Amino acid sequence: MKRLFTTAALAALLAGPVSAETLKLVEVITSPQRTETLKGIVAEFEAANPGTTVEIISLPWGEAFQKFATMVSAGDIPDVIEMPDTWVSLYAGNGLLADLSPYLAEWEHTDDLSERAVALGQVDDKPVMLPYGFYLRAMFYNKDLLAEAGVEAVPTTIDEFRAAAEKVSALPGKAGYCMRGGPGGLNGWVMFPATVAGDNVFFDEEGNSTYDSEAWVEGLTWFIDLYKDGLAPKDSVNWGFNEIVAGFYTGQCAFLDQDPDALIAIAERMKPEQYGVTTFPKGPSGKAFPTIGYAGWSMMEPSENKDLAWKLIAMLEGPEGNVPWNKMTGALPALKSAESDPFYQSEAFKGWFEELGDPDVVPTTMPTWLEEFAFFKDSLAISSGQKALLGEITPEELAAEWADYLTKAQQKYISQ
Template identity: 50%
Template sequence: MKKYKVLFATALGLALTAGSALADSTIKMVEVITSPPRTEFLKKQIAEFETANPGVKVELVSLPWGQAFEKFLTMVQAGDTPDIVEMPERWLALYGANGQLEDLGPYMAKWKDAATLGERAKEFGSVVGGKQYTIPYGYYLKAMFWNKKLFKEAGIDHAPATLDEFVESAKKISAIPGKYGYCLRGGPGAIFGMNMFMNIANGKGGYFNADGTATINEPGSVKGLETLAEIYKNGYAPKDSVGWGFNETVTGFYSGTCAMLDQDPDALIGIAEKMKAEDFAVAPVPAGPNGKSYPTLGYSGWSMFANSDVKDDSWKLMETLLSPQGNLEWAKMVGVLPIHNGSDQDAYFKTEQFKGWFDELNGGDKYEFVTPPTHLENLGNFVDQIAIKGFQEVLLGKRPAKEVADEWAAYLTKEQQDWMAKNKK
């Protein structure tokens, strides 16, 4: 019996194989952006794959997102590597730069569905050494959820179009007893919303200047960080939001605790289940003093470890999940924008619910999308540890925003300039 290792989030394999003969091969798969509904949906897709491929079993391992970076790193360091892993963009360089991931280019060359694969998927999946170390399964693009009922109660009839309007709206709504203007995210994943507001205030997208110096401590960026700190200190965001991650911010919004939330399409799933469609809307992210906005565009995908001894079966599973139909179903379930050309014409996406995201996508030069610097090997450490600690210190008034931003800039500048030195052409 071959041993196929593919770690794929949540304990799945046992139920699927109960009462059946032992599999001829086993794929070990790890899921890291875990939630019960998406894991159950993933199990359904895996079950369909197993039915279509007798003798192949998939072991799914789900890691809690809040501890996923450290837990998965520990697994890899212990030699417990999967065949397939869900790969957030900021982990890609860590595992791709040292050859731990399989180059998927040769597989894609023979993949019939590559014909409709969007160029962004090819581009984003090959940022490390020009090799296709991952195939994104969808894109996370930030837009602004706003609670129409709370806005009306505060005497406001539209979503904020500028950063100044955003702060003023948060102030007015927070004057309502027991309500807050903004669902601030100070815990896991905080950097992307934080950096977005820093870019908006700075009037410059991205993370680096041409010489590799970080922009995160430029005067405008620091002002953006200070703006978020003032929102928190003035009580325009819940006190415990200093530790909030994805689930807490989404709950804060649909419960009516806070009236604005910058989030990706994945938040729409839970919100739409809890709120009436007429009570909320999704608008583009507010613009800064220069009239432009810089929404964060992130992505995650599926990657294969190079030491897998079941690569053919692993790829077969990946191409099933990433097929136009499989990806469209997955995108609807987990809340991402799909990867295949033409998917946006599906009736599911042609609704008012998705208007904010598509206004950004179709908004021309007014919106400049910012993707994380996934080519940096230590980006995961910065995103999941260093940035969160510093942001919380600023929010709680323990350290000045400029001091923390300078610390971040020193770290990022070294990472970027080291990368530039190694990749001189």
Template identity: 45%
Template sequence: MRLRTTLAAAALATAGGSIVSAETLRVVEVLTTNERTGLMNEIVAAFEADHPDVDVELISVPWDSAFERILTMTMSGQPIDVIEMPERWISTLAINDVVRDLEPWLNEWEGAEQLTDATMDFTKIYDDTSYFVPYGYFVRALYYNKPLLAEAGYDAPPETWEEFNEMSRAISEIDGKYGYCLRGSSGGFVGWWLAVSAMTGADSWFEEDGTSIFDSPEAIKGIQMMLDLYNDGAAPEDSVNWGFNEQVSGFYSGTCAFMDQDPDALIQVRERMGRDDFAVAPVPIGPAGQISPPIGMIGWAVTNTSENPELAEDFIGRLLAPEVNLEWAKFMGIVPAVEIPADDAYYNDPQFAGFFTELEDDRWDLMTWPAHLPELGEFFDVIAVETSQAALLGQMTAEELGQEWDTFLTAAQQRWMSEQ
């Protein structure tokens, strides 16, 4: 209750701008849970109380279908003012003139000075234009089940992918248990990238000439490693269809010992597992002694079709106010867009150590997705899912999967390069 009271009170604080006419503000949220939507409703109520002539309509779109749903909504002309989105959708929406440049507002908004330098830089992740403002960051690390590791004879998490493969198979020898919580459905490409990055040592999807790395022998080895984990029974058979919730449930239920996930999964895991039963380590490194986990981000954008963009910007300003953003990030389990106080007990918790190791140690060379590509959302949320599932089900080989990704991504990158 204290968290929600703090957020509501902070949201009432002035964040800039004045609204003059009765309006309906339509806000699309995509990271939907009953708890988070409830929290958003309280922030909305506080905003409406400060703007008596404003009615905020909150539109919740399930994450697993959000990219395609938002494309349909925006392309069909459905009225939307504010969109919650990851950075990988920006290029697609910007190319289609859906999202508004927020730089003029950021230059005037007093709250901008309280955002981190990285946040201000990331507003221009596509085309050097501030099409969105991140409110938080996701860093992928390795969750592990301590009792399951101990039962299999291990007292520490894997440091390398060779150790990860060995441990996963050993744990899978325990009746009814598996080593790896594979995420085969929406969002599952991250796991494939970790395997490819580990085997290639690459921190980018592309060579200088625009060709992708995904059909290289090292990349194919990483892809084959993922297929072998599944086909050898080191991952649950139904994990080919697992999304976020199924993967996290598979971990906290004790079905499998390892899960690569972002800090937002900590919320569900902490609620259902004892603090001594799990921990979070950096993702295992590859033969080259390094790996490039993705640093993802989620934020707010204003549409070009908004009838009152100033109102929409004011609403974003409320959500990004330091008190609101810091508590909102804690509620979601992500790294906030504002500076973290040095004495903050939440982020100094040892369970965050794995994430911060990756942020501070050069062996983990964090990368951002190639958000400059208009095709990124389609690849990540549609093509990568469909083709990797086909490979897991024996309908494609590792070589064919790598070539499929290479063909699509090389064409996209070289097309982008030709337009520069």
């Protein structure tokens, strides 16, 4: 694939200039609301740059990795892409992401970027992506379902979480946990096992994956048992983002670990007094390890319109674009100035900001530095994870498969 990407990039560079008034923008974390908001920001950009046209291509998230890889392999490379954290190393490693250093050196809003945004957008000390916001997992809970099940207090530990899920699952047609067994479900396979294990370190010093360690196998078993014991809906083995969020706001299940972007659909369909957001439950070590993800804007290296592409990124990342974008997506802001906005002071965001302020809650970044991680997250983890949930392979077999794949990737990385 690397050779294919590189060939495509060179072909695109030699294909000749594209009209200076035309840009192609690919959106990959797609929903109707997000796309409409993006169109509004782009319309402002086009108005500020007369004669410029921005073509927006929206790829459904469940198919985005494969579809974008196909586009790149065919030489159909955009100028700007919404870049998920799990893809950065793959495309940066293939030389397809432009170094944004020259532009950031002169941008008036560079100092407004949070330290986390600056650090996470770099590969080999070069900024190749500007995160627009952060997606930190916290725990949604349905107050009505917990009361009906006789759960008197919101769980603060995984043992309390399991006990509450059992009580809710005893109600006719209800389940405790909205499990994401389909696309995008890797977070659950990281957070709960790490919390059970009391450690979120993915590799030892020699580059060996910890997934097949005794502690992590115990955590994987704990997570699998949630499904096998009927504490998650039976069809949740195939659920993606839309299904788990719908499962929560329709009252099918009482708990949902999700990012702030889930607030969009939930707040539209549930009253504030019907749900809450609390910190991710802590494990035996007294710590919790919710994942923190991010996405942002990258410029593709083969673009023939780099200066114009930067203007678009600056519009999207600057206050005029970033603030309304994050208010719609619900992401925690990448701009320091946005944190004082009244929107983020609302009760709905309390759980996430409590996590950020709790030293025993350790936000966990997945090993996105590995070129092989995108395939692991979007393909291998889904297929083998589903087999484990369905009892077709044991937790030990799952752990061994994942550890073997990740160990090879990490040892390749550290040997370079």
